[in-house]
Amino acid sequence: MRPPARTFYESDIRRRVKILSFFLAAWGVVVALRLVQIQILGHARAKAAVLKQARDVVKIEPRRGNILDRNGEILACSLPSPSVAIRHLDKETPAEERDKVLKLKAALGLSAGEVGYVLGRLREGAGYSYVRKKVPEADAARVMGLKLAGVELEPGTRRHYPHGALAAHVLGGINLSGDVLAGIELRYNDWLKGEEGEQICYTIPGGRNYGTQIIKAPVPGRDLVLTIDATVQYIAEKELAAAAAEHRAASGSVTIMDPASGEILALASWPAYDINDFPGPENARMNRAIQAAPEPGSTFKIVTAVAARERNRVGYGELFDCSAGFIRVGGTVITDHVRENILSFPQVLIRSSNVGTVQFALRLSIPELYETARGFGFGRKTGIDLPGESAGSLKPPDRWIKNNSLPHIAIGYEVMVTAVQTLRAMNAFAAGGLLVRPHVVKEPGMAGAGTAVEDGDGPARAISEKTARELVDRVFSKVVEEGTAKLCSLDGYGAAGKTGTAQKYDFGLGAYTKNYTASFVGFTPLEEPRLSMIVMLDDPKEGYYGGQNCAPVFKAIARQVLRYLRIPPERPLPPRVLTAGLAKGERP
Amino acid sequence: MVRRKWNLKDVAVGAALAATAIGILTFYVWYQTESVKLGLDIDACDQKIRDLEESIEALKVRRATLLDPGRVEGIARDKLGLADPVDGDIVFRKLGTPR
Numbered sequence: 001m002r003p004p005a006r007t008f009y010e011s012d013i014r015r016r017v018k019i020l021s022f023f024l025a026a027w028g029v030v031v032a033l034r035l036v037q038i039q040i041l042g043h044a045r046a047k048a049a050v051l052k053q054a055r056d057v058v059k060i061e062p063r064r065g066n067i068l069d070r071n072g073e074i075l076a077c078s079l080p081s082p083s084v085a086i087r088h089l090d091k092e093t094p095a096e097e098r099d100k101v102l103k104l105k106a107a108l109g110l111s112a113g114e115v116g117y118v119l120g121r122l123r124e125g126a127g128y129s130y131v132r133k134k135v136p137e138a139d140a141a142r143v144m145g146l147k148l149a150g151v152e153l154e155p156g157t158r159r160h161y162p163h164g165a166l167a168a169h170v171l172g173g174i175n176l177s178g179d180v181l182a183g184i185e186l187r188y189n190d191w192l193k194g195e196e197g198e199q200i201c202y203t204i205p206g207g208r209n210y211g212t213q214i215i216k217a218p219v220p221g222r223d224l225v226l227t228i229d230a231t232v233q234y235i236a237e238k239e240l241a242a243a244a245a246e247h248r249a250a251s252g253s254v255t256i257m258d259p260a261s262g263e264i265l266a267l268a269s270w271p272a273y274d275i276n277d278f279p280g281p282e283n284a285r286m287n288r289a290i291q292a293a294p295e296p297g298s299t300f301k302i303v304t305a306v307a308a309r310e311r312n313r314v315g316y317g318e319l320f321d322c323s324a325g326f327i328r329v330g331g332t333v334i335t336d337h338v339r340e341n342i343l344s345f346p347q348v349l350i351r352s353s354n355v356g357t358v359q360f361a362l363r364l365s366i367p368e369l370y371e372t373a374r375g376f377g378f379g380r381k382t383g384i385d386l387p388g389e390s391a392g393s394l395k396p397p398d399r400w401i402k403n404n405s406l407p408h409i410a411i412g413y414e415v416m417v418t419a420v421q422t423l424r425a426m427n428a429f430a431a432g433g434l435l436v437r438p439h440v441v442k443e444p445g446m447a448g449a450g451t452a453v454e455d456g457d458g459p460a461r462a463i464s465e466k467t468a469r470e471l472v473d474r475v476f477s478k479v480v481e482e483g484t485a486k487l488c489s490l491d492g493y494g495a496a497g498k499t500g501t502a503q504k505y506d507f508g509l510g511a512y513t514k515n516y517t518a519s520f521v522g523f524t525p526l527e528e529p530r531l532s533m534i535v536m537l538d539d540p541k542e543g544y545y546g547g548q549n550c551a552p553v554f555k556a557i558a559r560q561v562l563r564y565l566r567i568p569p570e571r572p573l574p575p576r577v578l579t580a581g582l583a584k585g586e587r588p
Numbered sequence: 589m590v591r592r593k594w595n596l597k598d599v600a601v602g603a604a605l606a607a608t609a610i611g612i613l614t615f616y617v618w619y620q621t622e623s624v625k626l627g628l629d630i631d632a633c634d635q636k637i638r639d640l641e642e643s644i645e646a647l648k649v650r651r652a653t654l655l656d657p658g659r660v661e662g663i664a665r666d667k668l669g670l671a672d673p674v675d676g677d678i679v680f681r682k683l684g685t686p687r
Contacts, residue, residue, distance in 0.1 A: 079645055163652065163657075
C-alpha cells in the first residue's frame with residue numbers, strides 16, 4: 001500500500017529538522033575539533049596552565065632548634081612569622097592591582113621602594129612575589145583581614161633572641177633572608193636547621209587555598225645546650241662594658257672558663273650588638289676573644305718561665321740585676337716600665353720586669369722556647385667550636401732573627417695570640433699542667449667536651465704538674481698578692497695570674513706606637529680553681545697597664561660569679577667594721 | 589493509539605531498584621560529607637594543637653625576656669632600691685653544722 005502523500009507542512013518540518021540537525025552536527029564537530037586541539041594537540045600547554053593556576057608545590061620551613069644556656073634558659077628560639085606574598089591575577093586591571101598594593105602598604109607600612117618593587121613584579125606577570133618576609137603575626141592577621149584576592153601568607157619562622165645583645169658573639173645570628181652568618185648558629189647549623197618539607201597547595205582561581213597535601217613532612221631542628229651561663233655572661237658583659245667606658249678603650253673581651261673541663265661559662269666581646277638586628281654595626285661584629293690576635297706582651301712570660309723552669313735553666317733563688325732599667329740585645333734596647341733593682345726569678349715575673357725576663361730567657365735556645373710555646377698551643381687554633389677562630393702567629397724557629405726574636409718573643413712580642421689561646425695556656429696551671437679544649441657546646445659527643453685533649457698533633461700535657469704547682473705557689477699567686485695585679489686581690493679567695501701590657505705595632509708606620517693592648521689572665525680560687533678568666537682591653541686611653549685596667553675587671557667579675565656559683569671562701573674574710581647611725585629625721 | 593498496560597510486579601521491582609539506588613547514592617554522599625567533615629574537624633584540632641604549641645613557645649620567649657638578667661638587675665636597683673651584698677653579708681655554712 002502506498003504511503004499517504006506528505007502535506008506541504010510535513011515536508012517543510014522535515015527540511016527544517018534536517019537543517020537544524022546539520023547545524024547541530026556541525027556545532028558538535030566544531031566542539032570536538034576544538035577539544036582535540038586543546039586536549040590533544042595543546043595538552044602539555046593546557047596542563048601546565050591549569051597546574052599553574054590551581055596547584056603550587058610549596059616548601060615547608062622546618063622549626064629551627066632552640067639554643068639554651070647551661071641551665072636551660074632560652075638564648076635563641078624560632079617563632080612563627082609568615083611572609084606575605086602576592087600573585088598576579090589575569091582578570092585584574094593595573095588599577096585594581098595598584099589599589100590592592102596600596103592597601104597592603106597601609107597594613108604593613110611598606111616603603112615607596114617596596115611598593116614599586118611589588119607593582120613591577122605584578123606588571124611582569126610574576127606568579128608569586130614576596131611583599132614582605134617574616135612579618136609579625138599581628139601584621140599577618142591584619143593582611144588576611146583585608147581578604148585581598150591573590151594575597152596569601154607563606155608560613156615561616158623568625159629567630160628571636162630574648163636577651164638582646166647577651167652572648168651576641170657566641171650565638172652569631174640569622175638575617176631576615178634566613179642566611180646564617182656567624183657564631184653557634186653557623187657552626188651548628190646542620191644540627192639546628194632540621195630538614196625542609198614539601199607540600200602541594202591547591203588553589204581556586206581567586207588564589208585562595210582549598211586544600212594541601214604534604215608530600216614530605218618537615219623534620220624540626222634539634223635543640224642545642226651551651227656551656228654558657230646567662231648570668232655569668234651578663235656579669236662579664238656588664239663589667240667589660242663599664243671598664244671599656246671608664247678607660248675609653250676601643251674594644252675588649254672577657255672569657256671565663258671552667259678550668260677542669262674547658263667549658264666556656266662566658267665569652268664577651270665589646271662592642272656588642274642586639275642579635276635581633278643581626279648582623280649589627282660593622283665594628284661590633286668581630287668576636288675579639290677568638291678572632292683578634294694582638295701581641296700579648298707580658299702574659300706570654302708564663303711560657304718563658306715554664307720553658308726555663310722545665311729545663312732547670314733558672315732557680316727560684318737566682319738573682320737578676322735589673323737596676324739599669326734596660327738591656328741591649330741584638331741591636332735593640334728592651335726597657336722596663338719602671339726601673340727595678342736586683343730581683344729574684346719569682347720577683348722578675350711578679351714585677352713583670354722585661355730586663356730580668358730577657359736575662360733568663362737568653363739561657364734558652366730558640367727551639368726550646370718555640371717548643372714550649374707550641375706545647376701551650378700557640379700558633380694554632382684551640383679548637384673552640386666557634387667559626388672564624390684565628391690561629392694567631394708563632395714563627396717557626398728558622399724564621400726567628402738571631403739574637404733578636406728570642407728576647408722579644410720571651411716578653412710577648414713578635415708573636416700574635418688570641419685571648420682564648422692565652423686563657424688556655426694559663427688554665428694549664430689551674431688544671432695541673434693539662435691543656436683542655438675550650439668549648440661552648442655542652443651536647444655530649446659534639447665538642448670533644450670535657451677532658452684534657454688536644455687536636456691530635458699536640459700534647460695533652462703542656463707542663464709537668466710539679467712545675468705548674470711551683471709556679472702558681474711561688475710566682476703567679478704572688479703577682480696578685482703583691483705584684484702588678486694587686487688590684488684584683490679578692491677577699492676570702494686566692495687567685496693567680498699574670499698581667500700584660502703590649503705596645504701596638506702600626507704596620508703603616510712600621511713602628512710601635514703609644515697605643516697599648518692591656519690584659520690580665522688568671523684563675524680563682526687557688527686550692528680548687530673554679531674559674532679561669534682573661535680580660536683584654538684594646539687601646540685604653542685612661543691607664544694602659546693591664547694591672548690598672550684589666551685586673552680590677554677580673555676582681556669585679558670573679559667576686560660576683562663566685563657568689564653566684566655559691567663557692568665558699570677558702571680563707572677567712574677580713575673583719576668588718578660595722579657602723580650604726582640614725583636615718584635623717586629618726587629619733588633614738 | 590494503544591496504551592501499554594504496566595505490570596504491577598515490574599513496577600514494584602523497578603521502584604525497589606530505584607529506591608536502593610537512591611539509598612546507596614544517599615549513603616555515599618552522606619559518607620563522603622561526613623568524611624570531609626571529620627577531616628576538617630581533625631584538621632581544626634591539629635591546627636589548634638599547633639597554635640597552642642606556638643603559644644607555649646612564645647610564652648617561653650616572653651618569660652626569658654622578662655627574666656633577662658639586665659632587666660632584673662635594673663628593676664632590683666632602680667625600682668626596688670636593692671644593692672649588692674658586701675662580702676660579710678653572706679654566711680657560708682658547711683652541711684651538717686648547727687645554725
